[in-house]
Amino acid sequence: MDERGRTRISRTGLNKPGSFLRQRSLEDGSAGAESAGPAAQQPGGGAGASAAAGPAAVDMSRRAPSRSVQLTRRLGLVIFGLAVIALFSGLSPGAFFTHGTLITVITAESIPMMLALAVTITLRLHDLDVSFAAIMILTASIAGELLVANHVSLAVAIIVALAMGLLAGLINGFLVVVLKLSSFIATLGTMSVAEGLALSVSHSTILTGFPAAFTNDMQNGPGGVPLGAIIGWVLLLVLWLAFEYTPFGRYLLFIGGNRTAAELLGLPVRRVRIIAYAVTGILYAAAGIVLAGMLGSVDPTSDATFLLSPLAAAFLGTTVFQLGRFNAWGTAVSVYVLAAISTGLQILGASAWVGDVFEGAALILAIALSRFLSKSSEVDLNL
Numbered sequence: 001m002d003e004r005g006r007t008r009i010s011r012t013g014l015n016k017p018g019s020f021l022r023q024r025s026l027e028d029g030s031a032g033a034e035s036a037g038p039a040a041q042q043p044g045g046g047a048g049a050s051a052a053a054g055p056a057a058v059d060m061s062r063r064a065p066s067r068s069v070q071l072t073r074r075l076g077l078v079i080f081g082l083a084v085i086a087l088f089s090g091l092s093p094g095a096f097f098t099h100g101t102l103i104t105v106i107t108a109e110s111i112p113m114m115l116a117l118a119v120t121i122t123l124r125l126h127d128l129d130v131s132f133a134a135i136m137i138l139t140a141s142i143a144g145e146l147l148v149a150n151h152v153s154l155a156v157a158i159i160v161a162l163a164m165g166l167l168a169g170l171i172n173g174f175l176v177v178v179l180k181l182s183s184f185i186a187t188l189g190t191m192s193v194a195e196g197l198a199l200s201v202s203h204s205t206i207l208t209g210f211p212a213a214f215t216n217d218m219q220n221g222p223g224g225v226p227l228g229a230i231i232g233w234v235l236l237l238v239l240w241l242a243f244e245y246t247p248f249g250r251y252l253l254f255i256g257g258n259r260t261a262a263e264l265l266g267l268p269v270r271r272v273r274i275i276a277y278a279v280t281g282i283l284y285a286a287a288g289i290v291l292a293g294m295l296g297s298v299d300p301t302s303d304a305t306f307l308l309s310p311l312a313a314a315f316l317g318t319t320v321f322q323l324g325r326f327n328a329w330g331t332a333v334s335v336y337v338l339a340a341i342s343t344g345l346q347i348l349g350a351s352a353w354v355g356d357v358f359e360g361a362a363l364i365l366a367i368a369l370s371r372f373l374s375k376s377s378e379v380d381l382n383l
Contacts, residue, residue: 077320081337088344106229109339113232116310116331118283121276123326126256127183132284133303134194135168140288140298141198144207162285169281173274198300207298218293228290240328308359316366
């Protein structure tokens with residue numbers, strides 16, 4: 001290949017992950033056609049080769065699913081969600097499918113939505129960060145202590161909390177990217193540290209007494225929708241645009257798919273991964289601020305409450321829209337589908353322990369479905 005060809009591949013690879021491999025495949029195919037000789041290239045020649053290729057081509061055409069089947073697979077979770085709504089509406093008429101229930105679900109899922117979207121960033125790198133809930137509670141405790149005990153301004157408390165989230169994200173990035181520790185083990189350690197710091201900051205007590213203006217703004221919004229939920233929807237749009245239309249989003253996808261190939265192409269793998277962890281730390285802190293405002297209190301021991309459902313939603317999101325790929329819209333849909341099931345069970349009078357069982361089972365089922373429907377290793381994580 002000449003110098004111009006190499007330059008073209010390099011530029012294409014940097015902008016569209018996977019194009020380098022496609023280019024190599026095209027070149028290998030061209031080389032194979034040239035080496036096959038004139039008989040293979042002429043319409044009447046290479047009858048034996050054509051006969052051998054015929055059954056393979058027919059077999060591939062038989063295996064390829066139709067467009068309707070592909071569309072059904074991509075929208076299967078949406079269809080399932082609508083079926084769940086119809087089911088519980090029939091079982092609990094006048095109680096499930098109401099405006100009040102809708103607002104309740106939207107409000108309750110504001111925090112899981114933000115956390116699930118944030119953790120999708122590192123999952124797109126195929127790294128598993130389990131410290132998100134603990135960092136959220138730590139930053140919420142810091143903001144609460146500053147507002148309630150030290151009477152600082154709301155702006156200062158928010159800035160300090162976001163800075164703490166950034167620091168936590170950078171620590172995670174350093175441990176995973178620079179020291180090359182397992183993402184699961186490293187963030188499991190930072191989760192424990194964050195839990196201890198949250199207890200220390202809050203003096204092992206539930207923080208209350210947040211400014212009324214702060215809580216009122218978070219709990220109220222247009223149409224009865226709380227501001228916290230609107231923030232989650234804005235985050236959804238921002239991440240969707242970043243994932244699909246920016247080089248950073250494509251780098252996340254390519255690095256997660258084949259980190260070695262990304263390094264060989266000259267992509268800034270380490271920098272992108274550290275930035276991803278830093279961004280997620282800030283988003284965890286933002287979720288903590290929203291949590292404090294919406295609840296008007298912070299329980300330093302409540303991080304376990306927010307651990308499983310965001311992970312389940314992120315993994316379940318790989319079964320819708322973009323099969324086998326962590327994506328923003330899939331994560332958002334999964335959050336509300338899981339919430340619809342949980343809310344329906346509560347309305348039907350299910351016992352309290354059913355919620356814990358459902359969350360654990362949902363996480364296992366989400367991972368299994370993501371592997372089965374995608375039929376690929378794209379959801380394998382670098383643990």
